Amino acid sequence: EADIYQTPRYLVIGTGKKITLECSQTMGHDKMYWYQQDPGMELHLIHYSYGVNSTEKGDLSSESTVSRIRTEHFPLTLESARPSHTSQYLCASKPTGAYGYTFGSGTRLTVV
Amino acid sequence: EDQVTQSPEALRLQEGESSSLNCSYTVSGLRGLFWYRQDPGKGPEFLFTLYSAGEEKEKERLKATLTKKESFLHITAPKPEDSATYLCAVQADSNYQLIWGAGTKLIIKP
Numbered sequence: 629e630a631d632i633y634q635t636p637r638y639l640v641i642g643t644g645k646k647i648t649l650e651c652s653q654t655m656g657h658d659k660m661y662w663y664q665q666d667p668g669m670e671l672h673l674i675h676y677s678y679g680v681n682s683t684e685k686g687d688l689s690s691e692s693t694v695s696r697i698r699t700e701h702f703p704l705t706l707e708s709a710r711p712s713h714t715s716q717y718l719c720a721s722k723p724t725g726a727y728g729y730t731f732g733s734g735t736r737l738t739v740v
Numbered sequence: 741e742d743q744v745t746q747s748p749e750a751l752r753l754q755e756g757e758s759s760s761l762n763c764s765y766t767v768s769g770l771r772g773l774f775w776y777r778q779d780p781g782k783g784p785e786f787l788f789t790l791y792s793a794g795e796e797k798e799k800e801r802l803k804a805t806l807t808k809k810e811s812f813l814h815i816t817a818p819k820p821e822d823s824a825t826y827l828c829a830v831q832a833d834s835n836y837q838l839i840w841g842a843g844t845k846l847i848i849k850p
Contacts, residue, residue, distance in 0.1 A: 668843070670744075670841060687837075718783050719783075729784075729838075730786070731782075731784050732783050734783050
């Protein structure tokens with residue numbers, strides 16, 4: 629079944645740790661996105677990619693980096709986690725030309 | 741500045757009580773307006789895309805409409821399973837990235 633997968637679902641880590649949030653999709657979509665969502669707030673775009681070897685920063689890059697070496701894989705890395713990074717991180721994808729995004733179930737990150 | 745505002749923040753209805761959710765937007769030129777449903781602990785699920793004023797789309801008990809300044813998501817005879825947060829987003833001609841509203845949390849009581 630075509631889908632988009634995020635791991636881990638929940639993560640609690642200490643301040644200063646380096647972490648990578650994984651996102652993979654099996655639909656062959658060109659475009660992929662990382663969003664940050666706090667309860668009751670808007671989604672904020674962190675990074676996006678229009679294809680392999682293409683990455684761009686969104687409005688809220690939040691000291692994170694991404695890579696797009698394979699079409700299906702779009703990991704997000706926080707080099708040094710801070711309590712302000714505590715949030716839900718959502719990965720999404722869509723094919724070129726279509727407007728409906730497909731979202732993963734998210735990673736809820738807590739930095740203590 | 742491009743902006744999306746959803747109202748109300750929360751809405752509690754009895755099962756079968758129809759109502760509407762509002763999404764007001766300010767963009768330089770509208771490329772598309774999108775409605776999503778989000779259940780607790782999950783990512784948003786795509787519902788509709790609207791492109792021009794006067795357009796309407798329907799799916800089961802939901803109907804989305806669009807004017808030049810706002811969109812409504814009408815819910816007819818809702819059921820408890822319609823309980824969720826409904827998100828609105830717009831895409832402007834000047835920027836291909838979506839601008840999101842904060843959502844309306846809908847609770848349908850049996």
